[in-house]
Amino acid sequence: MLLPPGVIWRGDSVIDGVPATLDMLRAAGKRLVFVTNNSTKSRAGYLKKFTDLGLNVEAEEIYSSSYAAAAYLQSIDFPADKKVYIIGEQGIADELDLAGIKHCGGPEDVGKEVALAPGYAMPHDADVGAVVVGFDRHLSYYKIQYATLCISENPGCHFIATNTDARTHLTDAQEWAGNGAMVGAIKGSTRQEPTVVGKPAEFMLADIATRFGLKRSQICMVGDRLDTDILFGAHGGLTTMLVLSGVTTEATLLAPENSIHPNLYTGQLSDLLAAKDSLVSA
Amino acid sequence: MLLPPGVIWRGDSVIDGVPATLDMLRAAGKRLVFVTNNSTKSRAGYLKKFTDLGLNVEAEEIYSSSYAAAAYLQSIDFPADKKVYIIGEQGIADELDLAGIKHCGGPEDVGKEVALAPGYAMPHDADVGAVVVGFDRHLSYYKIQYATLCISENPGCHFIATNTDARTHLTDAQEWAGNGAMVGAIKGSTRQEPTVVGKPAEFMLADIATRFGLKRSQICMVGDRLDTDILFGAHGGLTTMLVLSGVTTEATLLAPENSIHPNLYTGQLSDLLAAKDSLVSA
Numbered sequence: 001m002l003l004p005p006g007v008i009w010r011g012d013s014v015i016d017g018v019p020a021t022l023d024m025l026r027a028a029g030k031r032l033v034f035v036t037n038n039s040t041k042s043r044a045g046y047l048k049k050f051t052d053l054g055l056n057v058e059a060e061e062i063y064s065s066s067y068a069a070a071a072y073l074q075s076i077d078f079p080a081d082k083k084v085y086i087i088g089e090q091g092i093a094d095e096l097d098l099a100g101i102k103h104c105g106g107p108e109d110v111g112k113e114v115a116l117a118p119g120y121a122m123p124h125d126a127d128v129g130a131v132v133v134g135f136d137r138h139l140s141y142y143k144i145q146y147a148t149l150c151i152s153e154n155p156g157c158h159f160i161a162t163n164t165d166a167r168t169h170l171t172d173a174q175e176w177a178g179n180g181a182m183v184g185a186i187k188g189s190t191r192q193e194p195t196v197v198g199k200p201a202e203f204m205l206a207d208i209a210t211r212f213g214l215k216r217s218q219i220c221m222v223g224d225r226l227d228t229d230i231l232f233g234a235h236g237g238l239t240t241m242l243v244l245s246g247v248t249t250e251a252t253l254l255a256p257e258n259s260i261h262p263n264l265y266t267g268q269l270s271d272l273l274a275a276k277d278s279l280v281s282a
Numbered sequence: 283m284l285l286p287p288g289v290i291w292r293g294d295s296v297i298d299g300v301p302a303t304l305d306m307l308r309a310a311g312k313r314l315v316f317v318t319n320n321s322t323k324s325r326a327g328y329l330k331k332f333t334d335l336g337l338n339v340e341a342e343e344i345y346s347s348s349y350a351a352a353a354y355l356q357s358i359d360f361p362a363d364k365k366v367y368i369i370g371e372q373g374i375a376d377e378l379d380l381a382g383i384k385h386c387g388g389p390e391d392v393g394k395e396v397a398l399a400p401g402y403a404m405p406h407d408a409d410v411g412a413v414v415v416g417f418d419r420h421l422s423y424y425k426i427q428y429a430t431l432c433i434s435e436n437p438g439c440h441f442i443a444t445n446t447d448a449r450t451h452l453t454d455a456q457e458w459a460g461n462g463a464m465v466g467a468i469k470g471s472t473r474q475e476p477t478v479v480g481k482p483a484e485f486m487l488a489d490i491a492t493r494f495g496l497k498r499s500q501i502c503m504v505g506d507r508l509d510t511d512i513l514f515g516a517h518g519g520l521t522t523m524l525v526l527s528g529v530t531t532e533a534t535l536l537a538p539e540n541s542i543h544p545n546l547y548t549g550q551l552s553d554l555l556a557a558k559d560s561l562v563s564a
Contacts, residue, residue, distance in 0.1 A: 012400060114419065114452075118294060121455035137396065137423045139467075141459070144421070148459040166473050170396075173403035177423070177430040177471035184470025185421075188462030191448050 001025060002035045002208070002233070004199075006224035006246040007269050011172035014053050015245050017270025022055070024276055032061055033208055037198040037228065039066040039134030039162035039179070042094035063208055065162035065198035066091035069132045070099040071207050072160060072197045083127050085150050087143050087182055088134030088162065096132075104128070105146060112142040124149040130158035133186055133194065135168055135179040148189040159186065163198030165228060200232030222269065224248060226260040239263050243271075283307060284317045284490070284515070286481075288506040288528040289551050293454035296335050297527050299552025304337070306558055314343050315490055319480040319510065321348040321416030321444035321461070324376035345490055347444035347480035348373035351414045352381040353489050354442060354479045365409050367432050369425050369464055370416030370444065378414075386410070387428060394424040406431040412440035415468055415476065417450055417461040430471040441468065445480030447510060482514035504551065506530060508542040521545050525553075 008018055025032060034057065036046065043062040050057040069092055073084065078101060086092050086106030096103045104125060114122060122142075128150040136143070151159050161183040168178035183194055197203045209216060220239040223229020224246025233240035244250055245268035252258060253265060266272075290300055307314060316339065318328065325344040332339040351374055355366065360383060368374050368388030378385045386407060396404060404424075410432040418425070433441050443465040450460035465476055479485045491498060502521040505511020506528025515522035526532055527550035534540060535547060548554075 116452055118453060119455045120453045139421065139423055139426070141419045141421055141463075144459045144463050148463070149456070152457070164470065166471050170398055171400060171402045173401045174431075175434070177426045177467075180470030180473070181423075181426050181430070181467040182470070184466035184468070185459075185463040186466070187470075188446065188464070188466025189448050189459035191462070 001030050002033050002219060002221045002238070003269075004223055004225075004229050005034070005036050005038070006169075006229075007222050007243050008034070008055070009053060010246065012053070014055065015268060015270075017268065017273065019055060021270045021272050022057075024273055028276070031212060031214070032057075033063050033212065034061055035063045035199065035204065035208070037065045037163035037165055037179075038168065039064065039069065039091050039198070040089040041066065041091040042098070043067050044094065045091055063204065064091065064095075065204070066095045066134065068197040068204045068207065069134070069160055069162050070095040070101060072195070072203055073101055073130060073132075073158075074099055075203075075207070076158075079129060081127065082129030083125065085125070085128045085131045085147055086134070087139065087147055087186070088132060088136050089138075092132055092134050092162070105143065106136075109140075109143055109146070110138040112140065114142050114145060122146065122149065124153070126154060128154055128157060130160055131186070132160045132162065133179070133183050134162035136182050139182050139185065144185050144189060147186050151186070151190045151192060159190065159192050159194045161194035161196045161198075163201075164194075164196055199228050200235055202236065205232065205236040205238075223262075226253065226258065226262075230262045231260050234260065234262075241265065243268050245269070283312050284315050284501060284503045284520070285551075286505055286507075286511050287316070287318050287320070288451075288511075289504050289525050290316070290337070291335060292528065293451075294335070296337065297550060297552075299550065299555065301337060303552045303554050304339075306555055310558070313494060313496070314339075315345050315494065316343055317345045317481065317486065317490070319347045319445035319447055319461075320450070321346065321351070321373050321480070322371040323348065323373040324380070325349050326376065327373055345486065346373065346377075347486070348377045348416065350479040350486045350489065351416070351442055351444050352377040352383060354477070354485055355383055355412060355414075355440075356381055357485075357489070358440075361411060363409065364411030365407065367407070367410045367413045367429055368416070369421065369429055369468070370414060370418050371420075374414055374416050374444070387425065388418075391422075391425055391428070392420040394422065396424050396427060404428065404431065406435070408436060410436055410439060412442055413468070414442045414444065415461070415465050416444040418464050421464050421467065426467050426471060429468050433468070433472045433474060441472065441474050441476045443476035443478045443480075445483075446476075446478055481510050482517055484518065487514065487518040487520075505544075508535065508540065508544075512544045513542050516542065516544075523547065525550050527551070 083102035221233025365384035503515025
């Protein structure tokens with residue numbers, strides 16, 4: 001069962017009944033994978049958030065888009081003498097470190113500015129073989145130009161997006177511009193399309209299935225958003241279950257203009273407690 | 283005759299023979315309009331650049347995308363009690379001032395950061411009725427989020443791009459990420475398409491024709507770039523003339539994969555001096 005954070009917590013509060021539901025699912029022999037498009041944290045960073053909220057989760061149960069970026073680079077045998085330029089935050093740098101992939105940019109480039117003078121050309125590292133673009137509260141023209149130079153001028157340089165979500169949830173008081181903005185900036189200056197590794201793209205799902213030894217028919221994608229989680233599951237051939245405790249309302253789901261339909265839907269994750277007997281016997 | 287800056291100067295040097303060519307064209311009764319997608323300067327700011335380079339140009343001969351944004355808002359009778367949020371530099375603010383249109387953001391928001399705290403929502407002005415996105419060396423997450431909120435939450439808020447050029451020429455030593463990056467960021471977070479007012483969109487041409495009392499058949503678009511200037515002219519039903527003194531080379535023009543063909547092409551603008559007699563008699 002794949003679980004995005006929106007079905008587990010809202011802001012800094014665990015949604016009612018979630019801990020008991022996770023315990024019940026594990027006891028029923030279900031494997032749980034917590035999947036998130038948020039790339040600002042590594043898997044270890046996410047584990048800390050789970051622990052701080054009092055949730056008992058294993059590090060191997062977490063799959064973030066920061067990790068997906070590193071896993072994608074490993075899957076294409078990214079050369080050991082090349083490095084990654086990061087637009088994004090610490091999570092991507094940490095996951096690249098764990099994968100033994102060299103990198104620059106990201107947190108190191110916060111606050112850097114372009115100092116213009118007649119005839120000035122910004123230097124860039126010819127060894128950058130991939131640009132990874134994740135959510136970055138410190139996006140700047142310096143970073144945009146650096147990434148643009150690498151993608152345009154370094155032969156074969158990959159352009160990888162952790163995800164292209166229009167919105168993200170920095171706080172639960174409002175919707176915040178998401179990594180769609182950072183990726184859109186680099187698309188706009190390079191006129192190139194990125195390889196997306198997070199939801200709803202194919203890579204993350206294929207990698208999870210391989211890593212955990214699962215067939216797609218065995219996987220249920222739970223989600224609170226039609227346009228990311230449920231679409232991701234449906235495209236991937238998974239069973240999908242929408243919970244109404246997050247972004248998508250029942251009115252949106254049932255509206256005639258909605259074209260994304262989950263296999264199942266329910267109010268919140270803990271409704272599964274009542275379905276315990278059928279789960280165990282399945 | 284419409285002339286973009288790339289046919290007039292390169293970096294800080296006037297291209298050989300341009301002053302004499304402009305004098306000859308004026309003497310032959312040709313109206314000259316200097317058109318630029320650069321929105322960082324107002325028309326007055328551009329006039330200063332011409333003057334500093336020793337070129338004799340009238341203020342009314344200049345048409346910048348900063349001015350196009352203001353002219354577009356006037357053309358749709360933008361309400362006097364509404365204001366514009368600017369992503370961009372001083373040129374847009376100055377042209378909006380001249381048009382009597384209230385504005386916020388732009389240079390005022392340089393250096394502002396999002397200070398996150400649990401439950402924090404960024405406030406935004408409900409009176410913003412349009413967001414104008416132009417090239418901005420100080421693009422920030424603060425500005426992206428502010429523009430996204432206005433477009434998403436203020437009913438009927440317009441999303442206007444001065445242009446969507448992938449590259450711009452901050453210095454002549456390298457290509458620089460252009461306003462395509464800033465516009466791409468806001469497209470990525472709002473999932474909306476902007477109204478483009480600069481080249482190669484229709485608005486700028488229609489407004490020039492009206493303002494100067496010209497029929498399209500009377501206008502020749504000169505340019506050094508196939509994908510902006512010549513495309514703009516061809517779409518608009520103008521005669522087009524490519525000069526090879528700038529971005530586009532003869533090899534690119536004549537390559538089988540090129541699908542954009544000007545009516546005429548020549549090495550540089552001053553080649554028109556030799557054609558003087560046919561121009562005068564035309």
